[in-house]
Amino acid sequence: MSDLFDKLPGDEPTPQAPRPLADRLRPRALAEVIGQDHVLAPEGPLGAMLAAHSLSSLILWGPPGVGKTTIARLLADETEMTFVQISAIFTGVPELRKVFEAAKLRRRNGQSTLLFVDEIHRFNKAQQDGFLPHMEDGTILLVGATTENPSFELNAALLSRAQVIVLERLDLADLERLAQRAEKDLGRALPLTGDARDALLEMADGDGRALLNLIEQVTAWKVAKPLDRAALAQRLMRRAAKYDKSGDEHYNLISALHKSVRGSDPDAALYWFGRMLEGGEDPRYLARRITRMAVEDIGLADPQAQTHCLHAWELYERLGSPEGELALAQAVIYLALAPKSNAGYMAYKAARAAAQKTGSQMPPKHILNAPTGMMQDQGYGAGYAYDHDAEDGFSGQNYFPEGMKRPVFYAPPERGYERELKKRVEYFAKLRAKRQGG
Structure with a gap:
């Protein structure tokens, strides 16, 4: 009886599935870690x-x-x-x-x-x-x-x-080393042309585990001759770029776009703009941030920059994707090549800081309206000079609180349209000194 029950159907050991390539190639010592x-x-x-x-x-x-x-x-x-x-x-x-x-x-x-x-x-x-x-x-x-x-x-x-x-993403040289290690384990070369091999490494996007998974797919195919880039693209879906619209990558890429625009590099700016779109970023978010760049980094050096961005934004709203994205891309190019100035931005921040520091100081009485007799008796509006009646249309009066040392917030540079604004600032400063000194 014992022989009858020694071996029953289904008792044969189940053959184990082969270990995934990524598991087989896991380094066994720190010296084997790539990248x-x-x-x-x-x-x-x-x-x-x-x-x-x-x-x-x-x-x-x-x-x-x-x-x-x-x-x-x-x-x-x-x-x-x-x-x-x-x-x-x-x-x-x-x-x-x-x-x-x-x-x-x-x-x-x-x-x-x-x-x-x-x-x-x-x-x-x-x-x-x-x-x-x-x-x-x-x-x-x-x-x-x-x-x-x-x-x-x-x-x-x-x-x-x-x-x-x-830890850093793997570069193409690191990925090539990993591919060679995989070929050694598999005992055969990848059935790819040189150009297709480069495309496979690019698809991995710096992810070693992803590359090994792609290699497993490629080596499972039965092909008569090495595949070229086009044939590889037909068989493999390109991996979506790693992009978390609410995480670090989102902020890293918008920072890269902003700094490329600020650095007057249209090619780099377009690259980061494209990276964000490929990652699924909302073009409306990009439109808003591009417009902010026009205000912060171009400012009055090219007043048309803000208008250009608003028009591009409006075009996107009318056309949608993908046609409207071209308008945003052209705005990116315009901003990158525009003269740069943060003088207006810095003036605004300095004025806000001064406002916080000086608290609730009253404006000088001569520039206050006096709608009641009591206010007139208090000196409201007394001595106000109507600028249109003054020589050159400029009275040079003081408009800051009494006793507050006159600050300088806006200092336009010698760039773009602000060259003209700088001349006006200097012109009125000389007139003011003349009027107040006289």
Whole structure:
């Protein structure tokens, strides 16, 4: 009877699916990590920590697919610590308590714990505070991973106890090294022409894991000859650019666009404008920000810049996408090539600061209206000179509060239309000095 039940149908071992290429190629030592030499080299922050045997809690900040999880795991191996991984997305307070209790037990048995927290920015401020006592008493060495700016997403107490390590997106040379490593593992070259190979690396957009996933797709195809760029594009959908319209990338790219316009570089400005549109940015947001650039950075050096932006905005509203985006692009070009001046912007800020400082000082009485007899008796309007009756249409009277030293807020530069405004400022200053001196 025993033979009858020794082996039944369905008892055969199920063949395991092959491990994904990204898993097979996961580095087994820090020296194998691609693209992060600036932190892992002996003179880099992590290299120096390991050399001094003084690894501290860390926040690994960088885009997806650059090795945050791998580096954390290898740091645990290098320091002979127990590696524990959790995700802030799926972990709540009860699970965290269990993690800390297990780490305390290991510590009593002489074993340290490296706790890797993926997406650590997903924890709220109170949850982040929960890590502090366990970091301070040595129960855990925390390594957090985030794609978001830690200074915005993590509280100050946590940041004061952890060093932020910035990891960089992989450049094309890094991705090529990774592709060669994949070819060695697969035992064959990618069925791509040189141009198509370049296109594949570009599609990865600095993400090593994404590249390996793309390579798996490519090598699964049965092709008679290497594919060119066009054939590759037909078979592979281009990856959407990593762009979070409410996150760091949004603010990084609008900053790049603004500074390219300010720096009078139309090509760079168009590139960042295009990047934001490709990422799905609302063109109306771009129209608003472009108009703000005209006010802040061109100002009165070219008064037409603001009008040009408003017209482009109106054209977008009438035409919609994609036709209306061309009007916005032309506004970007116009602003980049316009003469630049922030004199009006600086004058406005200085005037606001002076208004805050001087409080509630009254205007001088001679420029106040006197609609009642009592106000006339108080001297309201007395001595006011009507400028149209004065020589040159300019009386030169004082319009600041009595006793306030006359400030200069607006100082136009010798650029664009403000050359003419500068002449007018100087002309009226000379007349004022003449009138007040006489």
